[in-house]
Amino acid sequence: MAVLHHHSFCPHSRFVRLAMGEIGLEPLTEERKPWVREHEFLLLNPSGTTPVLQENEIAIPGASVIAEYLDETRGLGVSGRRLLPTDPAGRVEVRRLLDWFNVKFFEEVTAHLVNEKIYKRFSREAPDPAAIRAARTNMRYHLRYIGYLASTRDWLAGDHLTYADLAAAAHLSCADYLSDVPWEEDEMAKDWYARVKSRPAFRTLLADRVPGMTPPRHYADLDF
Template sequence: MIRLYHSPLSPFCRKVRLVLGEKRQEVELIEERYWEKSVEFLRRNPAGKVPVLRMDGKTLTESGPICEYIEEKIAEPALMPPTVDGRYEVRRLVMWFDDKFHHEVTANLVYERVNKKLTGEGYPDSSKIKAGAKAIKYHLDYMGWLLDQRRWLAGDTLTLADFAAAAHLSSLDYISDVDWNRNENVREWYAKIKSRPAFRSILADQVPGFPPPPHYADLDF
Protein backbone atom coordinates (compact mmCIF):
# COMPACT_ATOMS: atom_id res chain seq x y z
CA MET A 1 0.00 0.00 0.00
CA ILE A 2 1.21 3.50 -0.89
CA ARG A 3 1.03 5.83 2.09
CA LEU A 4 0.95 9.62 1.90
CA TYR A 5 1.51 11.84 4.90
CA HIS A 6 -0.28 15.04 4.00
CA SER A 7 -2.17 18.15 5.03
CA PRO A 8 -5.57 18.53 3.30
CA LEU A 9 -5.22 22.09 2.00
CA SER A 10 -1.53 21.87 1.09
CA PRO A 11 -1.31 22.37 -2.70
CA PHE A 12 1.91 20.35 -2.76
CA CYS A 13 0.18 17.37 -1.14
CA ARG A 14 -2.81 17.79 -3.44
CA LYS A 15 -0.55 17.70 -6.48
CA VAL A 16 0.85 14.34 -5.40
CA ARG A 17 -2.65 13.03 -4.65
CA LEU A 18 -3.85 14.07 -8.11
CA VAL A 19 -0.93 12.37 -9.84
CA LEU A 20 -1.48 9.15 -7.88
CA GLY A 21 -5.20 9.33 -8.65
CA GLU A 22 -4.61 9.84 -12.35
CA LYS A 23 -2.26 6.84 -12.31
CA ARG A 24 -5.07 4.85 -10.62
CA GLN A 25 -3.00 4.07 -7.55
CA GLU A 26 -4.65 3.31 -4.23
CA VAL A 27 -3.16 5.39 -1.45
CA GLU A 28 -3.60 5.54 2.29
CA LEU A 29 -3.88 9.16 3.38
CA ILE A 30 -2.49 10.04 6.81
CA GLU A 31 -3.12 13.60 7.94
CA GLU A 32 0.05 14.98 9.47
CA ARG A 33 0.18 17.89 11.94
CA TYR A 34 3.60 18.76 10.60
CA TRP A 35 3.85 22.01 12.58
CA GLU A 36 4.06 19.99 15.81
CA LYS A 37 7.39 18.59 14.56
CA SER A 38 7.00 15.21 16.22
CA VAL A 39 10.11 13.08 16.49
CA GLU A 40 8.46 10.34 14.43
CA PHE A 41 7.60 12.73 11.60
CA LEU A 42 11.03 14.36 11.61
CA ARG A 43 12.55 10.91 11.16
CA ARG A 44 10.55 10.62 7.95
CA ASN A 45 11.50 14.08 6.76
CA PRO A 46 14.05 16.13 8.76
CA ALA A 47 12.85 19.20 6.82
CA GLY A 48 9.55 18.89 8.73
CA LYS A 49 7.41 19.34 5.60
CA VAL A 50 4.64 17.48 3.85
CA PRO A 51 4.10 15.66 1.55
CA VAL A 52 5.99 12.53 2.52
CA LEU A 53 5.31 9.45 0.41
CA ARG A 54 6.02 5.84 1.33
CA MET A 55 6.22 3.86 -1.90
CA ASP A 56 8.25 0.84 -3.01
CA GLY A 57 9.75 0.61 0.47
CA LYS A 58 11.20 4.10 0.11
CA THR A 59 10.43 7.36 1.90
CA LEU A 60 10.14 10.17 -0.64
CA THR A 61 9.97 13.91 0.06
CA GLU A 62 9.44 17.15 -1.91
CA SER A 63 6.42 17.21 -4.21
CA GLY A 64 8.34 17.88 -7.45
CA PRO A 65 10.71 14.91 -7.22
CA ILE A 66 7.87 12.75 -5.84
CA CYS A 67 5.67 13.47 -8.87
CA GLU A 68 8.48 12.81 -11.33
CA TYR A 69 9.34 9.57 -9.49
CA ILE A 70 5.72 8.43 -9.86
CA GLU A 71 5.74 9.46 -13.52
CA GLU A 72 8.87 7.43 -14.27
CA LYS A 73 7.72 4.46 -12.19
CA ILE A 74 4.18 4.27 -13.61
CA ALA A 75 4.28 5.11 -17.29
CA GLU A 76 0.56 5.24 -18.06
CA PRO A 77 -1.23 7.51 -18.38
CA ALA A 78 1.70 9.76 -19.21
CA LEU A 79 1.75 13.18 -17.56
CA MET A 80 4.92 14.39 -19.27
CA PRO A 81 5.17 15.02 -23.05
CA PRO A 82 7.43 12.87 -25.24
CA THR A 83 9.54 15.81 -26.48
CA VAL A 84 12.27 17.67 -24.65
CA ASP A 85 10.59 21.01 -25.44
CA GLY A 86 7.28 19.73 -24.14
CA ARG A 87 8.82 18.49 -20.90
CA TYR A 88 10.57 21.83 -20.45
CA GLU A 89 7.26 23.69 -20.74
CA VAL A 90 5.60 21.40 -18.20
CA ARG A 91 8.46 21.88 -15.72
CA ARG A 92 8.44 25.64 -16.30
CA LEU A 93 4.74 25.86 -15.46
CA VAL A 94 5.01 23.53 -12.47
CA MET A 95 7.66 25.87 -11.08
CA TRP A 96 5.50 28.89 -11.93
CA PHE A 97 2.68 27.60 -9.74
CA ASP A 98 4.77 26.02 -6.99
CA ASP A 99 7.04 29.06 -6.67
CA LYS A 100 5.63 32.32 -8.04
CA PHE A 101 1.91 31.55 -7.66
CA HIS A 102 2.46 29.94 -4.27
CA HIS A 103 4.37 32.89 -2.81
CA GLU A 104 2.16 35.57 -4.36
CA VAL A 105 -1.24 33.93 -3.91
CA THR A 106 -1.57 30.66 -1.96
CA ALA A 107 0.69 31.67 0.93
CA ASN A 108 -1.08 35.02 1.22
CA LEU A 109 -4.61 33.58 1.19
CA VAL A 110 -4.81 29.95 2.30
CA TYR A 111 -1.94 30.17 4.74
CA GLU A 112 -3.14 33.44 6.26
CA ARG A 113 -6.83 32.54 6.44
CA VAL A 114 -6.53 28.87 7.44
CA ASN A 115 -3.04 27.70 8.38
CA LYS A 116 -2.43 30.37 11.00
CA LYS A 117 -5.54 29.31 12.87
CA LEU A 118 -4.76 25.60 12.57
CA THR A 119 -1.19 26.03 13.76
CA GLY A 120 -1.93 28.63 16.43
CA GLU A 121 0.35 31.23 14.83
CA GLY A 122 -1.95 34.18 15.41
CA TYR A 123 -4.31 36.28 13.33
CA PRO A 124 -4.32 36.73 9.56
CA ASP A 125 -2.29 39.61 8.16
CA SER A 126 -4.78 41.75 6.24
CA SER A 127 -2.05 43.28 4.07
CA LYS A 128 -1.00 39.83 2.86
CA ILE A 129 -4.61 38.87 2.15
CA LYS A 130 -5.05 42.03 0.06
CA ALA A 131 -1.82 41.29 -1.81
CA GLY A 132 -2.96 37.73 -2.54
CA ALA A 133 -6.39 38.86 -3.71
CA LYS A 134 -4.75 41.32 -6.10
CA ALA A 135 -2.11 38.88 -7.39
CA ILE A 136 -4.54 36.08 -8.23
CA LYS A 137 -6.18 38.29 -10.88
CA TYR A 138 -2.91 38.52 -12.79
CA HIS A 139 -2.38 34.76 -12.57
CA LEU A 140 -5.89 33.93 -13.75
CA ASP A 141 -5.38 36.26 -16.71
CA TYR A 142 -2.09 34.54 -17.53
CA MET A 143 -3.76 31.14 -17.39
CA GLY A 144 -6.54 32.43 -19.63
CA TRP A 145 -3.95 33.63 -22.13
CA LEU A 146 -2.27 30.21 -22.17
CA LEU A 147 -5.61 28.47 -22.65
CA ASP A 148 -6.46 30.76 -25.56
CA GLN A 149 -3.67 29.00 -27.45
CA ARG A 150 -3.77 25.49 -25.98
CA ARG A 151 -6.24 22.83 -24.96
CA TRP A 152 -4.42 22.34 -21.64
CA LEU A 153 -1.97 24.63 -19.86
CA ALA A 154 1.24 23.19 -21.35
CA GLY A 155 -0.10 21.98 -24.69
CA ASP A 156 -2.64 19.65 -26.26
CA THR A 157 -2.58 16.99 -23.55
CA LEU A 158 -3.19 16.91 -19.81
CA THR A 159 0.12 17.10 -17.94
CA LEU A 160 1.62 17.57 -14.52
CA ALA A 161 1.39 21.33 -15.14
CA ASP A 162 -2.41 21.13 -15.02
CA PHE A 163 -2.34 19.21 -11.76
CA ALA A 164 0.10 21.69 -10.21
CA ALA A 165 -2.21 24.57 -11.11
CA ALA A 166 -5.35 22.71 -10.06
CA ALA A 167 -3.80 21.80 -6.71
CA HIS A 168 -3.31 25.46 -5.85
CA LEU A 169 -6.64 26.63 -7.23
CA SER A 170 -8.59 23.87 -5.49
CA SER A 171 -7.06 24.90 -2.14
CA LEU A 172 -8.09 28.48 -2.84
CA ASP A 173 -11.53 27.42 -4.03
CA TYR A 174 -12.07 25.64 -0.72
CA ILE A 175 -12.07 29.07 0.94
CA SER A 176 -13.92 30.82 -1.95
CA ASP A 177 -10.93 32.86 -3.05
CA VAL A 178 -11.17 32.24 -6.81
CA ASP A 179 -13.30 34.46 -9.06
CA TRP A 180 -14.35 31.88 -11.62
CA ASN A 181 -16.18 34.54 -13.63
CA ARG A 182 -12.98 36.43 -14.37
CA ASN A 183 -11.95 34.20 -17.27
CA GLU A 184 -14.17 31.72 -19.11
CA ASN A 185 -11.20 29.70 -20.39
CA VAL A 186 -9.95 29.09 -16.85
CA ARG A 187 -13.43 28.25 -15.61
CA GLU A 188 -13.93 25.67 -18.39
CA TRP A 189 -10.46 24.22 -17.82
CA TYR A 190 -11.09 23.81 -14.09
CA ALA A 191 -14.53 22.26 -14.66
CA LYS A 192 -12.90 19.77 -17.01
CA ILE A 193 -10.09 18.79 -14.65
CA LYS A 194 -12.38 18.87 -11.59
CA SER A 195 -14.56 16.20 -13.23
CA ARG A 196 -11.74 13.67 -13.48
CA PRO A 197 -11.84 10.65 -11.12
CA ALA A 198 -8.46 11.74 -9.70
CA PHE A 199 -10.20 14.75 -8.16
CA ARG A 200 -12.76 12.80 -6.11
CA SER A 201 -10.77 12.57 -2.88
CA ILE A 202 -9.81 16.25 -3.16
CA LEU A 203 -13.46 17.28 -3.39
CA ALA A 204 -14.28 15.15 -0.33
CA ASP A 205 -11.81 17.02 1.90
CA GLN A 206 -13.13 18.58 5.09
CA VAL A 207 -11.05 20.82 7.36
CA PRO A 208 -12.55 21.16 10.87
CA GLY A 209 -13.72 24.71 11.48
CA PHE A 210 -13.54 25.57 7.78
CA PRO A 211 -16.49 24.12 5.85
CA PRO A 212 -16.15 24.41 2.06
CA PRO A 213 -18.61 26.52 0.06
CA PRO A 214 -21.54 24.70 -1.64
CA HIS A 215 -19.97 25.02 -5.11
CA TYR A 216 -16.68 23.41 -4.06
CA ALA A 217 -17.69 19.83 -4.86
CA ASP A 218 -20.21 20.78 -7.58
CA LEU A 219 -18.85 19.59 -10.92
CA ASP A 220 -20.97 22.20 -12.71
CA PHE A 221 -20.04 24.98 -10.25
Protein backbone atom coordinates in the same frame (compact mmCIF):
# COMPACT_ATOMS: atom_id res chain seq x y z
CA MET B 1 2.26 -0.47 0.13
CA ALA B 2 2.84 3.21 -0.61
CA VAL B 3 2.07 5.73 2.15
CA LEU B 4 1.46 9.42 1.42
CA HIS B 5 2.10 11.83 4.27
CA HIS B 6 0.07 14.91 3.44
CA HIS B 7 -2.23 17.64 4.63
CA SER B 8 -5.67 17.86 3.03
CA PHE B 9 -5.27 21.57 2.21
CA CYS B 10 -1.58 21.63 1.36
CA PRO B 11 -1.68 22.43 -2.39
CA HIS B 12 1.46 20.40 -3.06
CA SER B 13 -0.13 17.41 -1.35
CA ARG B 14 -3.26 17.89 -3.43
CA PHE B 15 -1.17 17.92 -6.60
CA VAL B 16 0.40 14.58 -5.68
CA ARG B 17 -2.99 13.10 -4.79
CA LEU B 18 -4.34 14.14 -8.20
CA ALA B 19 -1.32 12.66 -9.97
CA MET B 20 -1.70 9.38 -8.10
CA GLY B 21 -5.41 9.31 -8.90
CA GLU B 22 -4.69 9.82 -12.60
CA ILE B 23 -2.20 6.93 -12.74
CA GLY B 24 -4.36 4.63 -10.64
CA LEU B 25 -2.25 4.53 -7.48
CA GLU B 26 -4.16 4.41 -4.20
CA PRO B 27 -1.73 4.83 -1.30
CA LEU B 28 -2.42 4.72 2.39
CA THR B 29 -2.55 8.25 3.73
CA GLU B 30 -1.24 9.85 6.90
CA GLU B 31 -2.51 13.34 7.72
CA ARG B 32 0.26 15.64 8.95
CA LYS B 33 0.08 19.09 10.54
CA PRO B 34 2.61 21.38 8.83
CA TRP B 35 2.45 23.86 11.72
CA VAL B 36 3.63 21.17 14.18
CA ARG B 37 7.23 19.86 14.20
CA GLU B 38 6.60 16.14 14.64
CA HIS B 39 9.77 14.18 15.40
CA GLU B 40 8.56 11.08 13.53
CA PHE B 41 7.80 13.11 10.42
CA LEU B 42 11.06 15.08 10.60
CA LEU B 43 12.93 11.78 10.36
CA LEU B 44 11.28 11.29 6.95
CA ASN B 45 11.69 14.87 5.79
CA PRO B 46 13.91 17.20 7.85
CA SER B 47 12.26 20.25 6.28
CA GLY B 48 8.97 19.23 7.92
CA THR B 49 6.96 20.04 4.79
CA THR B 50 4.31 17.98 3.05
CA PRO B 51 3.95 15.86 1.00
CA VAL B 52 6.24 12.88 1.53
CA LEU B 53 5.70 9.55 -0.22
CA GLN B 54 7.03 6.39 1.43
CA GLU B 55 7.51 3.35 -0.76
CA ASN B 56 9.93 0.40 -0.70
CA GLU B 57 11.68 1.85 2.36
CA ILE B 58 12.35 5.08 0.45
CA ALA B 59 11.08 8.47 1.62
CA ILE B 60 10.42 10.74 -1.37
CA PRO B 61 9.94 14.36 -0.21
CA GLY B 62 8.31 17.21 -2.08
CA ALA B 63 5.82 17.49 -4.91
CA SER B 64 8.30 17.83 -7.78
CA VAL B 65 10.49 14.97 -6.58
CA ILE B 66 7.44 12.74 -6.14
CA ALA B 67 6.19 13.68 -9.62
CA GLU B 68 9.53 12.68 -11.15
CA TYR B 69 9.54 9.45 -9.12
CA LEU B 70 6.03 8.56 -10.29
CA ASP B 71 7.01 9.23 -13.90
CA GLU B 72 10.09 7.03 -13.57
CA THR B 73 8.30 4.16 -11.82
CA ARG B 74 4.76 4.35 -13.23
CA GLY B 75 5.04 6.65 -16.23
CA LEU B 76 2.34 5.04 -18.33
CA GLY B 77 -0.08 4.63 -15.42
CA VAL B 78 -3.41 3.00 -16.25
CA SER B 79 -4.11 5.09 -19.34
CA GLY B 80 -0.94 4.33 -21.32
CA ARG B 81 -0.15 8.05 -21.53
CA ARG B 82 2.37 9.96 -19.45
CA LEU B 83 1.60 12.99 -17.32
CA LEU B 84 5.13 14.13 -18.19
CA PRO B 85 5.55 14.01 -22.00
CA THR B 86 8.22 11.92 -23.68
CA ASP B 87 9.54 14.61 -26.04
CA PRO B 88 12.18 17.03 -24.67
CA ALA B 89 10.29 20.21 -25.58
CA GLY B 90 7.11 18.93 -24.00
CA ARG B 91 8.94 17.91 -20.83
CA VAL B 92 10.54 21.34 -20.58
CA GLU B 93 7.18 23.09 -20.88
CA VAL B 94 5.53 20.90 -18.26
CA ARG B 95 8.45 21.37 -15.88
CA ARG B 96 8.40 25.14 -16.50
CA LEU B 97 4.73 25.29 -15.56
CA LEU B 98 5.24 23.00 -12.60
CA ASP B 99 7.77 25.48 -11.30
CA TRP B 100 5.38 28.34 -12.04
CA PHE B 101 2.54 26.85 -10.02
CA ASN B 102 4.37 24.95 -7.29
CA VAL B 103 6.85 27.76 -6.62
CA LYS B 104 5.69 31.14 -7.96
CA PHE B 105 1.92 30.69 -7.56
CA PHE B 106 2.48 29.05 -4.18
CA GLU B 107 4.74 31.80 -2.86
CA GLU B 108 2.53 34.61 -4.17
CA VAL B 109 -0.93 33.18 -3.53
CA THR B 110 -1.68 29.83 -1.89
CA ALA B 111 1.04 29.87 0.77
CA HIS B 112 -0.49 33.07 2.16
CA LEU B 113 -4.11 31.96 1.91
CA VAL B 114 -3.63 28.48 3.38
CA ASN B 115 -1.27 29.63 6.10
CA GLU B 116 -3.30 32.64 7.18
CA LYS B 117 -6.78 31.15 6.88
CA ILE B 118 -6.26 27.47 7.72
CA TYR B 119 -2.96 26.70 9.43
CA LYS B 120 -3.09 29.71 11.77
CA ARG B 121 -6.64 28.74 12.69
CA PHE B 122 -5.27 25.60 14.33
CA SER B 123 -2.01 27.05 15.63
CA ARG B 124 -4.07 29.78 17.37
CA GLU B 125 -2.27 32.63 15.65
CA ALA B 126 -3.96 35.75 14.31
CA PRO B 127 -4.09 35.91 10.49
CA ASP B 128 -2.25 38.71 8.72
CA PRO B 129 -4.79 40.76 6.68
CA ALA B 130 -1.99 42.26 4.54
CA ALA B 131 -0.82 38.81 3.44
CA ILE B 132 -4.37 37.85 2.49
CA ARG B 133 -4.85 41.06 0.51
CA ALA B 134 -1.57 40.49 -1.34
CA ALA B 135 -2.58 36.93 -2.21
CA ARG B 136 -5.94 38.09 -3.57
CA THR B 137 -4.25 40.74 -5.69
CA ASN B 138 -1.71 38.26 -7.04
CA MET B 139 -4.45 35.74 -7.76
CA ARG B 140 -5.87 37.99 -10.46
CA TYR B 141 -2.83 38.01 -12.73
CA HIS B 142 -2.23 34.29 -12.18
CA LEU B 143 -5.83 33.59 -13.18
CA ARG B 144 -5.37 35.69 -16.32
CA TYR B 145 -2.26 33.70 -17.20
CA ILE B 146 -4.12 30.42 -16.75
CA GLY B 147 -6.91 31.79 -18.93
CA TYR B 148 -4.37 32.76 -21.59
CA LEU B 149 -2.85 29.26 -21.61
CA ALA B 150 -6.29 27.66 -21.72
CA SER B 151 -7.34 29.85 -24.64
CA THR B 152 -4.31 28.96 -26.78
CA ARG B 153 -3.97 25.22 -26.03
CA ASP B 154 -6.21 22.24 -25.36
CA TRP B 155 -4.61 21.91 -21.91
CA LEU B 156 -2.21 24.22 -20.10
CA ALA B 157 0.99 22.65 -21.45
CA GLY B 158 -0.26 21.45 -24.83
CA ASP B 159 -2.53 18.85 -26.39
CA HIS B 160 -2.92 16.56 -23.37
CA LEU B 161 -3.55 16.71 -19.64
CA THR B 162 -0.21 16.82 -17.79
CA TYR B 163 1.28 17.53 -14.39
CA ALA B 164 0.92 21.23 -15.25
CA ASP B 165 -2.88 21.02 -15.20
CA LEU B 166 -2.91 19.03 -11.97
CA ALA B 167 -0.57 21.45 -10.20
CA ALA B 168 -2.56 24.52 -11.26
CA ALA B 169 -5.86 22.88 -10.31
CA ALA B 170 -4.52 21.74 -6.93
CA HIS B 171 -3.53 25.28 -5.96
CA LEU B 172 -6.76 26.78 -7.28
CA SER B 173 -8.82 24.19 -5.38
CA CYS B 174 -7.37 25.39 -2.06
CA ALA B 175 -8.08 29.02 -2.90
CA ASP B 176 -11.53 28.13 -4.20
CA TYR B 177 -12.43 26.43 -0.91
CA LEU B 178 -11.61 29.75 0.77
CA SER B 179 -13.70 31.75 -1.75
CA ASP B 180 -10.61 33.53 -3.05
CA VAL B 181 -10.80 32.83 -6.79
CA PRO B 182 -12.58 35.57 -8.80
CA TRP B 183 -13.89 33.19 -11.47
CA GLU B 184 -16.06 35.89 -12.99
CA GLU B 185 -12.89 37.64 -14.20
CA ASP B 186 -11.77 34.89 -16.61
CA GLU B 187 -14.20 32.54 -18.31
CA MET B 188 -11.48 30.52 -20.05
CA ALA B 189 -9.75 29.74 -16.76
CA LYS B 190 -13.10 28.81 -15.22
CA ASP B 191 -14.01 26.47 -18.10
CA TRP B 192 -10.59 24.78 -17.97
CA TYR B 193 -10.86 24.29 -14.20
CA ALA B 194 -14.33 22.79 -14.58
CA ARG B 195 -12.89 20.20 -16.98
CA VAL B 196 -10.13 19.22 -14.55
CA LYS B 197 -12.47 19.30 -11.55
CA SER B 198 -14.85 16.85 -13.26
CA ARG B 199 -12.18 14.12 -13.50
CA PRO B 200 -12.57 11.13 -11.13
CA ALA B 201 -9.19 11.85 -9.50
CA PHE B 202 -10.62 15.11 -8.14
CA ARG B 203 -13.45 13.54 -6.14
CA THR B 204 -11.55 12.92 -2.93
CA LEU B 205 -10.24 16.49 -2.90
CA LEU B 206 -13.73 17.92 -3.23
CA ALA B 207 -14.85 15.84 -0.26
CA ASP B 208 -12.21 17.34 2.07
CA ARG B 209 -13.41 19.82 4.66
CA VAL B 210 -11.80 22.12 7.22
CA PRO B 211 -13.66 21.76 10.55
CA GLY B 212 -15.71 24.87 11.15
CA MET B 213 -15.19 26.24 7.62
CA THR B 214 -17.82 25.73 4.95
CA PRO B 215 -16.74 26.11 1.30
CA PRO B 216 -18.80 28.14 -1.20
CA ARG B 217 -21.73 26.33 -2.80
CA HIS B 218 -19.96 25.98 -6.16
CA TYR B 219 -16.85 24.34 -4.64
CA ALA B 220 -17.94 20.74 -5.27
CA ASP B 221 -20.31 21.58 -8.14
CA LEU B 222 -18.77 20.12 -11.31
CA ASP B 223 -20.76 22.55 -13.46
CA PHE B 224 -20.08 25.55 -11.18
